Amino acid sequence: MVILERLQELLQTPLFGTSLSVGNLLWLVVILALSVILARLTVTNLRRALENRMSKNELEILLKLIYFTIVILGVVIALPNIIADLSGLLVAGGILGIIIGFASQSVVSNFVSGLFLMVEQPVKIGDNVNVGSISGNVEDISILSTTVRTYDGVFVRIPNEKVFNSDITNYWANVARRFDYAVGIRYQDDAGKAIGIIKNVLKDHPFVLQRPSPTVFVEELGDNGVNITVKIWSPARVWWDVKIELLWKIKVALEAEGIEIPFPQRTVWFPEPLKMEERQKVPHEKG
Amino acid sequence: MFGRHDYSFQYSSDCISFGIERDGDIHRYFRKIEGGVKVEKSVISQRGKIVVCPIEPVNLPEKVATYMEIDFDPLFLEPFSKTTIYLTFPIEIGVFVVAKKDIKPLDVFSFIPQKYSLYGPSNGGVISRWAYSPVYAAIPEVNPFECGVMQLTLHNTTREWVEVARALFEAYSMKIYYSDELVSMSAIMRILSSKTAETEFFKEPLVEGMKKAIEFYLGRDIPVVKHNGMMEWGLV
Numbered sequence: 001m002v003i004l005e006r007l008q009e010l011l012q013t014p015l016f017g018t019s020l021s022v023g024n025l026l027w028l029v030v031i032l033a034l035s036v037i038l039a040r041l042t043v044t045n046l047r048r049a050l051e052n053r054m055s056k057n058e059l060e061i062l063l064k065l066i067y068f069t070i071v072i073l074g075v076v077i078a079l080p081n082i083i084a085d086l087s088g089l090l091v092a093g094g095i096l097g098i099i100i101g102f103a104s105q106s107v108v109s110n111f112v113s114g115l116f117l118m119v120e121q122p123v124k125i126g127d128n129v130n131v132g133s134i135s136g137n138v139e140d141i142s143i144l145s146t147t148v149r150t151y152d153g154v155f156v157r158i159p160n161e162k163v164f165n166s167d168i169t170n171y172w173a174n175v176a177r178r179f180d181y182a183v184g185i186r187y188q189d190d191a192g193k194a195i196g197i198i199k200n201v202l203k204d205h206p207f208v209l210q211r212p213s214p215t216v217f218v219e220e221l222g223d224n225g226v227n228i229t230v231k232i233w234s235p236a237r238v239w240w241d242v243k244i245e246l247l248w249k250i251k252v253a254l255e256a257e258g259i260e261i262p263f264p265q266r267t268v269w270f271p272e273p274l275k276m277e278e279r280q281k282v283p284h285e286k287g
Numbered sequence: 288m289f290g291r292h293d294y295s296f297q298y299s300s301d302c303i304s305f306g307i308e309r310d311g312d313i314h315r316y317f318r319k320i321e322g323g324v325k326v327e328k329s330v331i332s333q334r335g336k337i338v339v340c341p342i343e344p345v346n347l348p349e350k351v352a353t354y355m356e357i358d359f360d361p362l363f364l365e366p367f368s369k370t371t372i373y374l375t376f377p378i379e380i381g382v383f384v385v386a387k388k389d390i391k392p393l394d395v396f397s398f399i400p401q402k403y404s405l406y407g408p409s410n411g412g413v414i415s416r417w418a419y420s421p422v423y424a425a426i427p428e429v430n431p432f433e434c435g436v437m438q439l440t441l442h443n444t445t446r447e448w449v450e451v452a453r454a455l456f457e458a459y460s461m462k463i464y465y466s467d468e469l470v471s472m473s474a475i476m477r478i479l480s481s482k483t484a485e486t487e488f489f490k491e492p493l494v495e496g497m498k499k500a501i502e503f504y505l506g507r508d509i510p511v512v513k514h515n516g517m518m519e520w521g522l523v
Contacts, residue, residue, distance in 0.1 A: 173410075174409040174410045175405065175409060175412060175413060175414050176405045176409040176412075176414065177409065204400070206347075206348055206400065206401040206402055206403055207348075207351070207403055209403055209404050209405050209414075210402055210403070210404035210417045211404045211405055211406075211417075212405060233405065233409075235351040235352070235403060235414045237351055238349065238351055
């Protein structure tokens with residue numbers, strides 16, 4: 001009984017000279033903790049149920065929305081417990097407010113930028129992007145920052161404000177993209193035959209798109225050979241794999257038909273016979 | 288080859304051999320296509336089954352598309368007309384393990400080469416599995432392990448002549464049926480204008496007695512969302 005009375009006393013003890021008691025504060029903490037636990041449970045179960053049914057980007061945005069909605073609801077439910085005469089904290093609160101205001105400038109800026117990024121969606125989770133000087137795959141877009149995994153596997157956290165103000169190149173925003181090759185052949189080779197061979201290689205590759213069809217043409221009569229340009233459209237998600245795979249296949253196919261890639265060559269004309277030749281001739285004449 | 292089998296299943300032909308071999312308590316799935324790499328997977332199961340059936344042709348060599356596009360020779364349709372044609376479409380073959388009402392894909396392979404295309408512009412169009420088909424007036428004879436037959440009803444809902452030379456289908460809504468002799472789908476293409484159309488699959492076999500294939504993508508999307516193929520970038 002004594003313990004209970006002591007506990008009741010403790011719970012009713014006012015805090016900081018206000019009418020806010022320890023009990024109120026405890027309730028606030030309990031309700032907030034429960035709301036966070038509930039939010040996490042809901043998000044975990046929803047992620048499990050929906051991960052195969054929605055795109056990762058949409059799912060992450062939905063889950064964040066649900067998480068924060070539950071937490072905010074918890075705050076709203078908990079607030080009546082701290083309705084108290086806070087006049088004692090007004091002066092301290094005012095000064096604290098100014099300090100927090102200055103300190104949280106960049107936080108607010110990142111938060112607002114995060115909201116705009118989620119609405120505008122210049123990048124999505126999983127996209128292959130270039131933000132400022134950072135290139136890689138977008139791992140996560142949270143309220144304050146965007147996480148990118150660079151091609152060499154390094155974790156980079158970029159504040160959302162920086163993402164929002166940077167030049168963004170999204171390599172996966174469009175479903176298809178084009179890449180080019182320059183293939184040189186010797187002057188004595190048949191350019192028409194070479195174009196036919198290259199077209200056959202492209203025709204056999206599943207990810208060289210049927211439409212827009214690839215274009216293969218003689219671009220230039222170069223110093224060392226005839227330069228053939230190959231322009232290929234491929235699904236954006238696999239274009240790099242296709243690019244590194246196809247060039248060698250083209251080379252092998254051309255060489256199999258006797259068409260070779262020319263080495264750099266230069267024909268040099270001399271006004272008089274070379275002395276080296278003359279020296280070589282002398283022993284022959286004597287012998 | 289198609290159907291539901293127990294773990295003693297093995298199939299062998301000139302170009303492929305696949306099935307299950309028992310190694311103690313472990314079942315080993317193997318598949319060897321002539322000229323291709325050998326695939327082996329271990330299955331720990333006592334009372335499961337193997338299902339081999341045709342599936343949506345958008346998985347090989349890797350999944351980049353959720354649409355299938357079939358090009359055919361141009362057809363001119365008179366206003367408000369409705370006609371039925373038959374087209375062929377490529378199939379992929381799925382091998383599944385089934386136990387206690389749960390299905391898991393084990394392997395996907397195909398006997399025909401794949402080709403992909405872009406329907407529409409690169410900034411708004413879609414990547415699709417592409418194939419060409421002649422237009423048939425009746426069900427053609429095809430190898431059921433390579434191609435299926437689609438009964439396509441062309442419905443010109445406009446008051447003008449329309450030229451059609453391709454059809455785009457959403458893989459998520461394909462209803463494939465199979466028997467030992469035939470793989471089939473039934474669909475309708477509602478032409479809404481000279482440049483737009485909508486395609487939809489019917490849940491009905493082409494021939495009585497055909498079995499319904501496992502829908503590879505059924506569980507991967509929200510069931511209440513209707514998936515019709517929308518053709519907004521032209522019909523030719």
